[in-house]
Amino acid sequence: MQGTKLQVIADAKGNFITAQARNNEGEDTGFSFVHCKVEGTGSGAYLGRAWQQRPRVVFAYTTMSGVVNPQGWSNNFHPERDHTALFGEYKCNGAGANTAARAKSSKKLTADQVAPFISLGFIEGSKWLLPPPS
Incomplete structure (x- = not known):
């Protein structure tokens, strides 16, 4: 989602902003937030x-206010998920x-690692994220 507040x-x-339910590497699912703002009263x-076992969530170029827990991420009381x-x-700020x-499960991504998540190719976004033709 780009430009989302x-x-x-x-x-x-x-509070949990996301709870992603991917179970295996073959599932082409996940959440990608690009150029967003995380703010609020909480x-x-x-x-x-x-x-689930293999969640996939990325925040890129996002401004995060102090509402975000310093740990950032939760393994949902399943420490084995820190590795999966x-x-x-x-490049988030704020x-x-x-x-x-x-948290242990958090990763600071490199430009090469984040590239698949910030393109329309992620979860076949070019098929459904673009506005319909007029």
Whole structure:
């Protein structure tokens, strides 16, 4: 999603912006947020949680306010998912983008690693993300 504003609302139970349910490497699924803003009134929001074994979520060129939990990501109480999740960040900025305290499953991606996630080829986005012809 490009140019999206994600509003985090205060919640005592915790906030998760994403919960991705990919189970194996062959599944062509995932979430990619490019040139977005994460802001709101809440605090401690996780960018994502590992709903299933191999979640794939990327935030690139995103401005993150202080609503983001410093850990950034949750293994959903399944520590083995720290090794199978792809929770990636690339050139994000703002108070919530500090990666110093990020969870084990978090990855700072390189330009080559993020490239597939910021193109329309990701999840065949060119087939459905573009506006319909007029």
